[in-house]
Amino acid sequence: MLTVQKFGGSSVADAERIRRVARIVADTYDRGDDVVVVLSAQGDTTDELLEKAVELSAAPGARELDVLLTTGEQVSIALMAMCLEQMGYPVVSLTGWQAGIETGDTFGDARIQRVDTERLLRYLRQHRIVVVAGYQGITADGELTTLGRGGSDTTAVALAAALKADRCQIFTDVDGVYTADPRKFSHAVKYEEITYDNMLALIADGAQVLHDRCVLLAKQYGIEIEVLSSFERKPGTIVRG
Ligand code: ASP
Ligand code: MG
Numbered sequence: 247m248l249t250v251q252k253f254g255g256s257s258v259a260d261a262e263r264i265r266r267v268a269r270i271v272a273d274t275y276d277r278g279d280d281v282v283v284v285l286s287a288q289g290d291t292t293d294e295l296l297e298k299a300v301e302l303s304a305a306p307g308a309r310e311l312d313v314l315l316t317t318g319e320q321v322s323i324a325l326m327a328m329c330l331e332q333m334g335y336p337v338v339s340l341t342g343w344q345a346g347i348e349t350g351d352t353f354g355d356a357r358i359q360r361v362d363t364e365r366l367l368r369y370l371r372q373h374r375i376v377v378v379a380g381y382q383g384i385t386a387d388g389e390l391t392t393l394g395r396g397g398s399d400t401t402a403v404a405l406a407a408a409l410k411a412d413r414c415q416i417f418t419d420v421d422g423v424y425t426a427d428p429r430k431f432s433h434a435v436k437y438e439e440i441t442y443d444n445m446l447a448l449i450a451d452g453a454q455v456l457h458d459r460c461v462l463l464a465k466q467y468g469i470e471i472e473v474l475s476s477f478e479r480k481p482g483t484i485v486r487g
Contacts, residue, residue, distance in 0.1 A: 287318025308353035
């Protein structure tokens with residue numbers, strides 16, 4: 247069984263949280279699954295990098311912005327791999343380009359066009375946990391790109407589709423998809439299941455729990471997404487057709 251698990255920025259914000267996520271990944275591996283982990287940049291790293299850019303340039307160029315922004319996720323994957331290694335697990339971290347994620351050339355909002363799974367499959371055959379940087383890829387010309395804010399979700403679904411994964415789990419700081427933002431509205435109710443189209447409607451209304459392109463891709467490839475909490479081990483919401 248191949249499981250793709252994606253963890254958002256708040257889930258890997260500091261060493262303690264990285265350890266907690268590593269435990270979830272390790273438990274999945276111990277159950278006998280092959281595991282591909284997709285990570286976002288730690289905490290508010292992406293916003294902080296954008297602030298650094300505008301300190302130096304009123305209008306930073308899109309190419310250089312992507313060179314800058316891709317560093318955030320690279321920090322997360324290295325730290326996670328070190329943590330899992332320390333725990334005694336075989337693991338390898340891969341940037342988007344090392345993982346074969348080829349995109350179009352719209353810097354800052356690139357679409358994934360192809361995933362060359364050769365290297366990923368090689369490491370999975372060696373029973374290593376593969377930790378991939380979300381939100382990034384490379385063009386056919388070798389330029390670094392990012393997928394648009396929140397794009398790590400899309401990386402997870404694209405890898406699940408390309409690798410024909412059995413499960414795609416997106417771990418976040420809420421424990422599922424709610425009728426309204428549960429961090430703001432106490433009357434919000436959690437969905438056990440939601441269709442792709444209803445999820446897209448919630449996103450159009452401002453829900454930020456999943457990236458819209460990730461849901462479109464999941465719908466296109468029939469990938470079931472499970473949205474669940476990094477902090478509490480309980481069932482989340484299934485997004486499906
Ligand atoms: N780090 C990127 C962002 O903050 C991508 C992501 O988190 O999905 O938008
Ligand atoms: Mg997100």
